[in-house]
Amino acid sequence: MMTGWMQRLFRPECHRVQQVMDAWLDGELPVDQAHRVAAHLADCERCGIEADTYRRVKASLAALAPDLRPPADPDALDRLRRFAEDLTTSE
Amino acid sequence: MGRVVVDPGVADPTVRSDQRDEAFRVHVLPELQLLHAMAMRLTRDPHDAEDLVQDTLVRAYRALHRFDGRYPRSWLLTILRNTNINRARKKRPVLVHDEHATFSRLPGHGSAGREGAAEEALNRIPDGAVLGALADLTEDHRTIVLLVDVDGLAYREAADLLGIPVGTVMSRLHRARSALRTGLEQRGHLRGGTT
Secondary structure: OOOHHHOOOOHHHHHHHHHHHHHHOOOOOOOHHHHHHHHHHHHHHHHHHHHHHHHHHHHHHOOOOOHOOOOOOHHHHHHHHHHHHHHHHHH | OOOOOOOOOOOOOOOOHHHHHOOOOHHOHHHHHHHHHHHHHHHOHHHHHHHHHHHHHHHHHHHHHHOOOHHHHHHHHHHHHHHHHHOOOOOOOOOOOHHHHHHHHOOOOOOOOOOOOHHHHHHHHHHHHHHHHHOOOHHHHHHHHHHHHHOOHHHHEEEHHOOOOOHHHHHHHHHHHHHHHHHHHHOOOOEOOOO
């Protein structure tokens, strides 16, 4: 664990982590790589703050999802389900 | 759930219709809601969306004998996109239409809205600021953010829906989030990467 100014230095590892930060936030990284990123974020104040910022933005968008998603239409879904079921018996 | 794969050796899809029906039930029916939501994103019209999903279902059913059972969502979203392109050649498809009207209708945009103690407790950024910053993004940037962060699509699925490489999804998403962050900083809700 580093302390003080060393934590805020931009290291080569920081560059690699920044390149995959989005994929890490979105759960798109393989498990071993995700663990390495998480370990770096816990150790590096600068990258940790960066990750927290984007995590906040992502969480805020997710919380708004009911407003930002296309409106659900249960009747349309029922009709589509019946249409799909008919397909399997009629073709 | 185990994969149901139609025997690829079956050249004529009508020969093993029981197998095809089972594959359709396993791979396609669970994605009906997602297909409808994405059709709404593509068409912005309830009737067009329903027609688009119907056409997509027919195409998917007929193409099942060529489907290997892997990544059904990606496969279906590709069919949805291609079907939409074929249907909408006369008019340019849009993913987010009249966005300023859409966003201004939403609670919290341009007002105190639901901002309050609960959001503070959760460390959330106020809704109005998020919606404002989102509305200021370019259409491409807003679309990729909505597909990944709101609709929950994986990169591969977003790539298939938009007809672009996964690498382009990643770079576009990164630029979109940077722009969103800048917009939030300008609104005073994020400060230079710190809270």
